[in-house]
Amino acid sequence: MTVTHPIGLSAPTLADPVIAEAAARFVAARRSATGLDAFPGPLPADLATAYAIQATATAAWPDEVAGWKVARVPPALEEALGAMRYIGPIFAGTVEAADGGALSFPVIAGGFGAVEAEFAVRIAADAPADKLDYSPAEAAAFIAAVHAAVEVAGGPLAPVNELGPTASTAVFGNNSGLIVGEEIAGGIEGADALRAEVLIGGQSVGVGSAAKLPGGIAAAVAVALRMAVRLGRPLKAGQWVSTGALTGVHSIAIGQQARITFTGLAPMSGTAVAAVPAA
Template sequence: MTVKHPIGLSAPTLADPVIAEAAARFVAARRSATGLDEFPGPLPADLATAYAIQATATAAWPDEVAGWKVARVPPALEEALGAMRYIGPIFAGTVTTADGGPLSFPVIPGGFGAVEAEFAVRIAADAPADKLDYSPAEAAAFIAAVHAVIEVAGGPLAPVNELGPTASTAVFGNNTGLIVGEEIVGGVEGADALRAEVLIDGQSVGVGSSAKLPGGIAAALAVALGMAARLGRPLKAGQLVSTGALTGVHSIAIGQQARIAFTGLAPMSGTAVAATPAA
């Protein structure tokens, strides 16, 4: 497996064979829908190394990248890691549309699963491959639409939350899929006026809004635009960027039910199911 090195980041602190082995283990575990009890090898100490693992695994995965998820680095780790957010790939085969019927949230047995209420941006135009940094104002020009979505987070690594953001970044960005709900009237301003609530088995586990996103939706998109280019995959028109959890990361186990509701929109509900091996 050839190691992919992001552009413009510091050199990874793990050797290429170690990076390749971790990436291969993640690909194999996701393909077989098998959980991992521990990180396969040394835990990356920095995001540059974590992104190298992610990029190497993404290149080996048999599906196209349809977009990216953005997630927060815990504030206590921002200075050490030099970042407020990280991103991870969303594969085309894992993007579904909410049509009012019951949904399924795949969870790898023995792995980690979660649901998150988020806003996703649909990209208006191809981003230049050579632009690696964006301001929120520059990012806003790439917003064609904003949707209410559910990020189905998680993957094969069971202790991913305890291990922290470098583990999450490395293991495909800790993303399993994206469920796309209604387009929001008024775009970003319309989204900013909405509140989201997540219920697990009928119990409210979180309420929030875009106020939970530092700098707002455009600031999250700016990170995705720049980092996707650094990963050699600049954003394309029509792709989706899920901009961060509005109410928190809510763990869900196989068999549990979740209901995600946004102010004035039809709620999205479904059940966590066991993920099946990839073809």
């Protein structure tokens, strides 16, 4: 497996064969829907190394990238890692439109699964391949629409949350899919006025809003624009950016039911199901 090195980041602190082995293990585990009880090899100490694993695995995955999820680096680690957020790929085959019916949240048995209430942005235009930095104001120009959404987080690595953001970044950004709900009237301003809530097993596990996103929705999109081009995959018109958890990361086990609501919009409800091996 050929290692992909992101553009404009520091050199990875793990050797290419080690990066390639971790990426191959993640690809194999996701394809076979098999859980991993430990990180396959040394845990990356920095995001540059984690992104190299992610990019190498993404290049080997048999599906197109349809967008990117954005997630927070815990504040206590921001200085050490030099970042407030990280991103991970959302594959085309895992994007689903909510149509009012019952949803399924795939979880790898022996891995990790979660649901998150998020705002998903549809990208308006292709981003330049040679622009590496964006302000939130510049990013706002790439927003065609804002939708209520559910990120189906997780993957094969069971202790991913305990291992921290470098592990999450490395293992496909800890993303299993994106469920796109209703478009929000008024775009960012309309989304800023909404309140989200997640219930699992009928019990409320989190309430929040765009106020939980540092700098707001446009700041999250700016990070996706900056990092996607560094990963050699600049954002394209029609792709999605899932901008970050509004109420928290809510673990869900196979068989559990979840209901995600946004003020005034149709709820999105479903059940966690066992992920099946990829074709």
